[in-house]
Amino acid sequence: MVLLEKELVTNLKNINSQADINETRLDISDEELSRIDKEYCTYGDKIHAEPVPKVFRDCNGVFMYDTENTPFLDLEMWFASCNLGYKNKRIRDAVVNQIDTLPQISSHFQYDYKVLLSEKIAKANIKRFGTKGRVHFNVGGSQVIEDALKLVRNYTHKSRMFSFYGGFHGRTLGASCLTAGYRYRKPFGHFSEEAHFVPYPYCFRCPYGKKCDSCNYYCVQQLRRDFEDNCAGLYDHSSKEASLGAFFVEPVQGSGGYIVPPKGYFKELKKVLDDFGVLFVDDEIQMGFYRTGKLWAIEHFDVKPDVITFGKSLTNGLNPLGGMWAKEELISPEVWPNGRTHSTFCNNPIGMRAGYEVMSTFEDGNFESDVAAKGKYFLDGLKELEKRHKRIGHVDGLGLALRIECVTEDGYTPDPKLLHDILAEGLKGDLTYNGKKCGLILNKGSHYNNSITLVPAVTITYAEIDMALSLLDQLFTRLS
């Protein structure tokens, strides 16, 4: 407890000192920004989900600062893109060094950090899965999903894939075929290669009405039954060929609401996929880089993926770099030769250097035990809140990927309005902690639009977790 108090004092000092160090801000008011925005900016991205988008001017560690310098504890971290905290000095210094050394180089020339980062990721996977593979980069998560789709199609010659109810894999046309929500495709016509969607193991609201401890993976058995049925459209028993190429899997469902599957689920699923010749693509774009306490979330489930996609926190938010790793038989130069896919910025040096430093930081630290311990501490706190607030229906987590379901008085019916109000209230910036004004940044996700997804930096301190719990408590007290 003494340690926590000390940490907290340092933490609040950081909050105070922010006002002094922030001298590089552009001198333009929120009102002026809003006027220009209304006239010239698209409303097609996600900034205008609320009538008045919140403006921030600075960030540090786990805090964002608005125009009045009010600190907002950030439990979203740019949708899990800054797992090592804002303005992380080590990553920042490496990027500055790269800017001073080799900031630009065309993506068809060779240089050091691109090769060395590939080696780091490939070796990390040999260590974890015993599988030799190779790495291919691109700019951003959706583009990496496109590349993974091409890789699977190139190898299997199948153009349709499996994906999960609630799955989110991006918004490019190809990735939209794997993203379950119809709202993502609705304005854009017919998607002939839309995935075959299968229920996610969302046990709190099991689509089959089963109980997790007694269902014997009923949902996986349903899928096996469809493969065994010659007339269910998944498999031709005479040629022994599946009609779909791969299953794109989120090991913990991200935009679906941070749903953690039961421990043995993916092993059961993989057995079915192996029996019928379907590849397993593990999408770690949101859950990778120690979000769950492992480099890859799939490591919790004792399964060896055929392909891994990653992005977001690869560069700690300093560059939109992503990549895919695939086992050798899918990506060897004979199968995946020069120019199979490419993009101007895919091998850019700033991203590679940031990625190399992120991987090195994880190699040098004790993140596995540290994230597990902090995740437990946070989840224990959430369970206490669940006991006290009727409108919290379910809390769960794996490492520092945590969830809260907002429900009505009956304790189960999803309450999207409560979720909306809690997120909006946090952004007002009028909560208090230790006598100081502050705000809370939260993200949402889910099948029923009622879940808070908690995505703190993996560098968050115990004192900051205490602060998070206190602010959540204030929000549920105000709005329940």
Ligand SMILES: Cc1ncc(COP(=O)(O)O)c(C=O)c1O
């Ligand atoms: C699991 C997963 N895959 C793919 C994507 C798409 O990544 P991006 O937004 O960088 O295109 C996301 C983004 O949230 C994601 O969470």
